[in-house]
Amino acid sequence: MTDAEVTALVAADVRAIREWLLLDLRCARALSGAEVIDSNEVTRPELAKKLFGPAEPPAVRAHLAHLLVSERAAAGVTALDAALWIDAAGLRGERTDVRSLAREMGLSTRQVHRRILAVDASMAQLLTSTDVASVVKGTPPPDRLDTQELWETVRAECLTSRDPDRAADALLALSRNRSGSRGTPPSRRDDDTPAYRARKKDARYRDSGRVVNWLATTAHRPPIAPLRDPAELTGSLVMAEAVELTDDPHESLDQLERSINSNQREVLPLLLHHAGRLIPDVAAAGVDTRLRYLGLAYFATFEPQNVHALRFARARQDEALRYSPRGVQDWNVFKGMAGRAFMLGALGHHAAAVEVYLAATRHLERHRPYEATYLPDLSDAYGRIAHHEALRGGNRERADRAVARMERIAAT
Numbered sequence: 001m002t003d004a005e006v007t008a009l010v011a012a013d014v015r016a017i018r019e020w021l022l023l024d025l026r027c028a029r030a031l032s033g034a035e036v037i038d039s040n041e042v043t044r045p046e047l048a049k050k051l052f053g054p055a056e057p058p059a060v061r062a063h064l065a066h067l068l069v070s071e072r073a074a075a076g077v078t079a080l081d082a083a084l085w086i087d088a089a090g091l092r093g094e095r096t097d098v099r100s101l102a103r104e105m106g107l108s109t110r111q112v113h114r115r116i117l118a119v120d121a122s123m124a125q126l127l128t129s130t131d132v133a134s135v136v137k138g139t140p141p142p143d144r145l146d147t148q149e150l151w152e153t154v155r156a157e158c159l160t161s162r163d164p165d166r167a168a169d170a171l172l173a174l175s176r177n178r179s180g181s182r183g184t185p186p187s188r189r190d191d192d193t194p195a196y197r198a199r200k201k202d203a204r205y206r207d208s209g210r211v212v213n214w215l216a217t218t219a220h221r222p223p224i225a226p227l228r229d230p231a232e233l234t235g236s237l238v239m240a241e242a243v244e245l246t247d248d249p250h251e252s253l254d255q256l257e258r259s260i261n262s263n264q265r266e267v268l269p270l271l272l273h274h275a276g277r278l279i280p281d282v283a284a285a286g287v288d289t290r291l292r293y294l295g296l297a298y299f300a301t302f303e304p305q306n307v308h309a310l311r312f313a314r315a316r317q318d319e320a321l322r323y324s325p326r327g328v329q330d331w332n333v334f335k336g337m338a339g340r341a342f343m344l345g346a347l348g349h350h351a352a353a354v355e356v357y358l359a360a361t362r363h364l365e366r367h368r369p370y371e372a373t374y375l376p377d378l379s380d381a382y383g384r385i386a387h388h389e390a391l392r393g394g395n396r397e398r399a400d401r402a403v404a405r406m407e408r409i410a411a412t
Contacts, residue, residue, distance in 0.1 A: 010125075014121075016047065069281040093215070095210070146356075170208045252278050253296060291332045317333050
C-alpha cells in the first residue's frame with residue numbers, strides 16, 4: 001500500500017469520527033417528544049474507541065478542538081480553515097450547514113468540501129503523530145460549572161452565533177420547558193417576527209432539542225470563536241474615522257489597551273473585533289499574546305456588565321491551563337476565575353459567584369501565581385465572598401470568616 005493510500009485511509013477514519021459527532025448532535029430529543037434519530041443507531045467508530053476510549057462525544061469535541069487549535073501551525077492549517085473544520089464538525093455543539101459556511105466565505109460548496117477534506121488529512125497526521133491518550137489525560141478536567149454559569153455562557157454564545165434571534169429563542173424554549181411551563185412561547189407581533197421564521201413553521205421547539213448538546217459541549221470549554229462582526233458587542237456598527245487598524249497583533253493589542261485606559265468606548269467594538277481576527281487562537285501569535293488578548297477583551301466588555309465578559313473570562317482561565325508553560329501556576333488562571341466570579345455576581349447569580357470566589361482563594365493559597373499581588377488579590381476575593389453572601393442573605397458564618405481573614409491579611 002502506498003503512502004498516499006495510507007493517508008487516504010487515515011483521513012477517511014477522521015471523516016468517520018466527524019460524521020459520528022455530527023450524527024450524535026442529531027440525536028437530541030426534541031422537547032415535543034419527537035426524536036430525529038434513534039440514539040442506538042449511532043455507532044462509535046473503531047478509531048474513536050482506540051483514541052478516546054469511553055469518552056463521551058462532548059469531551060471528544062473538546063479534545064479535537066484543543067488538538068487542532070494548539071497544533072494547527074505545525075500541521076500547516078490556516079486559522080480560517082481550522083475554524084471552518086471546527087464548525088463543519090460541530091465541535092461547538094451545533095451543526096453548521098456546509099452551504100451556510102460557503103455563503104459566509106464567498107466560496108462554492110465544492111471548494112468548502114475540499115478544504116474540509118484537506119484538514120481531515122492534516123488531523124489524521126496529528127492524531128497519528130501525537131500521543132492522544134496522554135493529551136486527553138493531561139487536559140484539565142471541565143469545571144463543575146454551576147447551572148447558572150453554564151446557562152449564562154451559552155447565552156453569550158447565542159449573541160455571537162450566525163443567527164442570534166434563533167439561538168436565543170431555542171434557549172428560551174428549553175428554559176420554559178425545564179421550568180415545567182407548557183404551550184408555545186409568547187408570539188411576537190407580525191412586524192417583529194425574526195427573519196428565520198418568515199413563511200416557515202415555528203422552529204423554536206425543534207431547535208431547543210439541540211441546545212441540550214450545546215450545553216454539554218460548552219461544559220467542556222472548547223475554544224471560543226473570534227467575533228464575526230464588530231456590531232456583536234454593542235448592537236450597532238461603530239464607524240471610527242480616527243482609528244487606523246494595524247496588521248501587527250501586538251500593536252493591535254496596544255491600540256485596544258490605550259482605548260480602554262482612555263475610556264474611548266466608542267471604538268472598542270471595532271478594535272476588539274480586529275484583534276480577535278488577528279489572534280484567533282494560541283497558534284496565531286503565541287500563548288502570551290493570546291492570553292493578553294483575552295484579558296483585554298474581558299476588560300473591554302465587563303464594565304457595561306456585558307455577558308460576553310463571562311465568555312472571555314472562562315476562555316482566559318481555560319487557555320492558560322491548557323497552553324501556558326506555567327500551567328496551573330499561570331496568573332491568568334486566577335484572573336480568569338476572578339473574572340468569572342465578578343461577572344456572575346454582576347448578573348445577579350450571587351451563590352454561583354461565591355463558589356467561584358472560594359475556588360479562587362483555594363487556588364491562590366495553594367499556587368501563589370503572582371507573589372507581588374498575592375495578598376491584595378486574596379483580600380479582595382474574601383471581601384467579595386462576604387459581599388455576595390450578604391447580598392443573597394446566605395451563610396452568615398462564612399461571611400464572618402471571610403471578613404476575619406481580610407483583617408488578618410491587613411495586619412500582616
